[in-house]
Amino acid sequence: MATGWKKSLGNIRSAVGNAMGGLRGGSNLASWVVAGTLAYFLWIKPSQELKREQEVLERAAIAAASDRYRYVEKVKPVPDLQETGLIYGNKTKSNNNNNNTEK
Numbered sequence: 001m002a003t004g005w006k007k008s009l010g011n012i013r014s015a016v017g018n019a020m021g022g023l024r025g026g027s028n029l030a031s032w033v034v035a036g037t038l039a040y041f042l043w044i045k046p047s048q049e050l051k052r053e054q055e056v057l058e059r060a061a062i063a064a065a066s067d068r069y070r071y072v073e074k075v076k077p078v079p080d081l082q083e084t085g086l087i088y089g090n091k092t093k094s095n096n097n098n099n100n101t102e103k
Contacts, residue, residue, distance in 0.1 A: 017024065021031060064070060 017028075020028065
């Protein structure tokens with residue numbers, strides 16, 4: 001009876017070994033280390049960096065929106081040169097003044 005479970009355990013080990021590439025010992029471990037390292041640098045690390053970058057951008061956007069004292073560039077209106085007295089001539093009058101004088 002003892003040989004039965006040993007044989008089934010050996011069959012399981014053989015099946016697992018074949019599923020993992022059929023290599024034994026140090027070469028098997030080395031191949032798994034290489035495969036794991038490649039997977040980390042090709043898939044896992046870039047996706048983690050992308051997530052971190054998106055979180056940083058989201059935090060920056062939230063901080064910029066909530067800052068009361070942020071710099072907002074404003075363009076001042078260009079004044080009318082006749083109204084300010086820089087150019088002499090007929091000054092334009094508002095519509096209310098024109099309507100009152102015509103009566």
